[in-house]
Amino acid sequence: MSDLAVLSSFLISAVGLAVPLALAALGETVSQRAGVINIGLEGSVIWGALGGALGSLAAGGYAGLLAGGLAGAAVALVFAVFAVRLNTDQIITGTAVTIGSLGFTGALYQSRFGVTGVALELETLPAWDLPLLSRVPVIGPSLFDQELTAYIVYVMVPLLAWFLFRTRWGLALRAAGESPEAAHAAGVPVVRTRMLAAVFAGLMAGLAGAHLSLVHTGTFAENMSAGKGFIAIAVVVLGRWRPAGVLAAALFFGGAEALQFTLQAIDADLPYPLFLALPYVLSLAALAGWFGRSRAPEGLALPWPRRGH
């Protein structure tokens, strides 16, 4: 292969791996901006993958995508009822939702398709080849010959940036995350805002899961989310809680994963796990302020209304 062809195939793989991370992380950005850290995101991803598979078997690929998104949102609703409405601890609740989702999706899958699990063959989503743009050398095929999920990311990045930073609702949402007291005093319905933000994160994570089953693999396997929901939380941090930054961070994480395959093809002895660890180390460095000031919303993970006292 020529160098350009290697680069091009690397980019295709990197964008494909970045799309689910970007979907889940964009949702989580909104949720964290509203003050809710959803460690249960992984649960929404795996339910999205199973929902996508079942929906696709019932009514085709796009129905599967919808079902995946709704399944992710439903799980996030359970999380939000506990962590926001009942005001339980966000971290512990999210952990429970993740553990339970990995368990119940596995149980449901095995009940439906047998314990040994014959590999499902799912109809995958078709790629949409954007005329002209997809012909741009090197980057064209990777960016503009993609499935619907990638285009959702492209639309969501400017849309969410506009929503968060240019609308009154976005301001109210960020206020609920920075200072719920002040937001409440100003008439923002903090609980409802946080519930909606958390459910939106679940919807996006569900789409990410459906991408895994309907685009990436064309099948479902237990635990196939493989930590993507957790990685999305790192992506939010590295992207500094801004949609454009989150997209860049997702591409970086996707690139690190794609590099593994490219490097393995060239030289099997390269220590690729270290490449996989790199984005996490950089996320830590970003939190430590190596790339300028980066901080979480002031009220993140804090209970509202305040407990005790």
Next chain:
Amino acid sequence: MSNPPGFARFRADLRPVLGAATALVATTAIAATLLALGGHSPGAAFGALVRGAFGSWHNFVSVTLVQATPLLLTGLAVALAFRARVWNIGAEGQLHAGALAGVAVAVSLPLGSPFLVLPATLLAAAAAGALWAAVPAAMKTRMGVGEVITTLLMNFVALFLAQFLVQGPLRESRGALPQTDAIPAAAQLPVLIPGSRLHLGFLIGILIAVALWLYLARTPGGFRIRAVGASPRAAEVSGRFRTGPVIWRAFLASGAIAGLAGWIQISGITHRMYENLSPGWGYTAIAVALLARLHPLAAVLTAIVFGALSAGGAAMQREAGVPDAWVRGIEALVILAVLAVDRGLQAFSDKTAAGATSRRAETGTAAGRV
């Protein structure tokens, strides 16, 4: 108060027990309903689960207690940290760091006698776990970066470091599989009960539980941890001590105990390190600690409960044809039920103690910046 104070005290002490019982009953009812909906017989499933976990001496000692051991150690690590309101969700990473350090010392240093090897490897594992916790500790105390995200990120760094080491520098000398060489016999923890698989690690876990209980209840250092956990701001403004060192100590001790969990599992059971050593003990540990109300002695019991769930799950699959993935779902139901019952109890006590300062639930809240 018409009740004598002794009775009130007794009732207050009883409340968490009643809460835990309520949560367990609720979990069982919901799990039974879900199992029935899933087309399984709840009675057969629970029967197989209980028999698999407690049905015979072998099942209880060699399966349940063996499964409980890493959960006990990581559960204690989480409980100690949470007591100081240090939200360490990095036990999984600290466990891997400890496992790697222990196995590295065991296979590379020719120490010969178990009396040298075991202390050296246990020390190395504890130190590596503490080191892994030191990064988030430094970021929290020096830069004000909350530990929830940092400990989570450190988990992934540890997992990939483990992958790298077992695929490369620590790979077995045959070179066939991505795993380390078997550790020498001298580095293996002795079996506790002859004829069983139960190893000394379980006893180490119980000793640590007792030590932590005495430390928290009876020493000035333990008091400080509880004070910081009850209210960091009050502890700081009281001016009696600085909270920074207390947070450091909680982080390091928590990391050290989680580090021991990883190496003890290898030394006692697997005898090698490989990828995916842990099925998520560091996360289940949060449930173990929570259900124990962060009490070290209660954690022994809850670790056995979760060990039994894990042991019974396999039997449930074998005997009743119920996928063992159900067990993880049931674990989550336990956590959610405990959380809901806690909130219910607290709402009740807030109501009855109207006007008086309400007591904060011991399980606390992830207050403090993330």
